[in-house]
Amino acid sequence: MDKILSQEEVNALFSAMSSEELSLKAQPDTGAGARKIASYDFHRADRISQDQMRSIHLLHEYFGRSFASSLSAYLRAFVDVSLDSLEQVPYSAFIKALPDPTLFASIGMRPLEGNIALELNPSLVFPMIDMILGGSGHAVEEKRNLTDIELNIVEGVIKLAMRDLCVAWQPIIELDLFLDGKGAKAQMFQIVSPAETVIAVHLQLKIGENSGMMNLGIPSRMLKSLSANFDQQWSAHRQKPSGSKADRVLELIKPVPVSLSGEIRRSKVTLDDLLKVAAGDVIELSECINDPVYLCVGGIAKFEGKIIQRRGKKAFEITATYSG
Numbered sequence: 001m002d003k004i005l006s007q008e009e010v011n012a013l014f015s016a017m018s019s020e021e022l023s024l025k026a027q028p029d030t031g032a033g034a035r036k037i038a039s040y041d042f043h044r045a046d047r048i049s050q051d052q053m054r055s056i057h058l059l060h061e062y063f064g065r066s067f068a069s070s071l072s073a074y075l076r077a078f079v080d081v082s083l084d085s086l087e088q089v090p091y092s093a094f095i096k097a098l099p100d101p102t103l104f105a106s107i108g109m110r111p112l113e114g115n116i117a118l119e120l121n122p123s124l125v126f127p128m129i130d131m132i133l134g135g136s137g138h139a140v141e142e143k144r145n146l147t148d149i150e151l152n153i154v155e156g157v158i159k160l161a162m163r164d165l166c167v168a169w170q171p172i173i174e175l176d177l178f179l180d181g182k183g184a185k186a187q188m189f190q191i192v193s194p195a196e197t198v199i200a201v202h203l204q205l206k207i208g209e210n211s212g213m214m215n216l217g218i219p220s221r222m223l224k225s226l227s228a229n230f231d232q233q234w235s236a237h238r239q240k241p242s243g244s245k246a247d248r249v250l251e252l253i254k255p256v257p258v259s260l261s262g263e264i265r266r267s268k269v270t271l272d273d274l275l276k277v278a279a280g281d282v283i284e285l286s287e288c289i290n291d292p293v294y295l296c297v298g299g300i301a302k303f304e305g306k307i308i309q310r311r312g313k314k315a316f317e318i319t320a321t322y323s324g
Contacts (some may be wrong), residue, residue, distance in 0.1 A: 048088070048199070048227070055172075055230045056223070057086050060201050060216070063168035070160050071205075075131045080206040084213070087202075092193050092194035094217045101145045101184040105158050112178040114222050115191045117198070118161060120154075121212030122146075124205055137208050145184040158182065166269050172229045193218045199223060221241075234241055261296045262307055264318050294322060 005013075059082050068081035094117070098104070103120040120128075127137040129150055148208065162177040169175050181189060192198065201216040222229075248251070267285040292304040295316050303317040 017067040021217075033121065040262040048223055052223065052227060053088075053199075056199060056201070056218075057083070058067045059168050059172070060086070060203070064166055064203055066167060067161055068144070069208075070164055071157065074156065074160055075128065077131060077136075077137065077208060081214075082204050084202040084204045085200075087200050088140070088197050088220065089200050090194065091196050091198050091217065091219075092307075094198050094200050094215075095184055095186050095194075097200075098186045098215065100186070101143070103146060103151075103154060103182070103184065104186040104189055105182040106189045108161060108178045108180045109222070110176070110178070112173075112225070114219050115180055116189050117186075117189065117191055117215075117217035117223075118158065118184060119213075120157070121214070123210060123212035124207065124214070125150075125154055127207055127210045130155055131207075137210060139210055151182055151184075155182065159160060172226060183188045191217070192221075195209070196221070207264075258298050260316075262293045262300075262305075263296050263301070265294055265301065266291075290310060292319065 011196050020153055025086070034190050046081040064081040064275055068079050071081070098119050099121055105118045106115045107118055109113050122143075123139060125146065126140040130138045132153055149233045158179060162179070163219060166175050166177055182277040183189065197220040197241045198217040199220055201218065203214040203216070205212055264285060264287055266287055269283065293306055293316070295303040301322045301324075304320045304322055305316050308317050309317050
């Protein structure tokens with residue numbers, strides 16, 4: 001038979017319980033066994049660092065400026081491209097945010113394994129097609145899929161973006177982009193698993209009175225494999241001396257090839273005599289044999305000198321700077 005507690009025993013039991021609770025609250029766990037617990041989402045294990053995100057932001061800002069210039073020349077109209085935002089999202093969320101139907105392209109990136117996604121809103125695609133065919137950039141009001149002919153027409157714009165992406169990525173890695181597939185349904189292209197994280201690059205395009213978004217989806221695992229390349233690029237950028245703007249422009253144009261020519265500039269001939277010239281004729285010049293010849297750079301005289309022979313080839317020996 002169960003024992004029935006008296007009132008004094010019940011009061012003593014409650015008193016003991018209260019004292020134990022107070023002692024536990026007053027003694028926080030500060031020993032060696034104390035652990036800090038942080039939440040971890042296994043669906044976000046492939047997220048990349050903020051430093052790398054800043055690098056990607058700068059890279060695609062440059063791409064936007066370059067693509068705006070290229071597309072303006074291609075469409076013969078003013079095009080403005082600006083980087084709207086950059087975010088890390090699951091591939092399923094990236095696809096769900098795109099309009100349907102739209103222009104979607106899967107682009108391979110040799111030597112990297114995997115593809116990136118490129119999407120152009122219909123509000124941009126139809127005016128582009130109209131301009132390519134000689135129109136003024138008329139937008140289509142009805143919501144419809146692109147035909148196979150329209151997809152082939154706008155492929156030139158995709159390849160233009162691929163070319164400028166290669167140039168923008170050149171400081172990080174030499175890429176060979178190729179068009180792996182294109183269509184009007186983004187759901188038909190599974191470049192990565194739905195839960196995998198992609199870097200969504202949102203660019204806003206304005207073509208005349210029409211505007212819309214161009215979206216890039218880059219798998220984060222592809223970017224993680226290039227983390228060392230991004231670190232080296234940032235180190236080189238920080239170590240590079242600032243200098244003046246003119247110095248930086250000079251460094252950029254140093255590799256540009258220029259044409260050189262040795263010219264005799266004082267002799268003149270009438271157009272009538274020039275039209276009568278034929279093979280075998282000898283033209284008498286007003287210069288003497290020892291008069292200087294001008295070394296022209298891009299058609300502009302820069303130096304004076306004479307034509308000589310060196311190591312079996314014709315050469316130009318500079319004697320003075322051209323004074324004009």
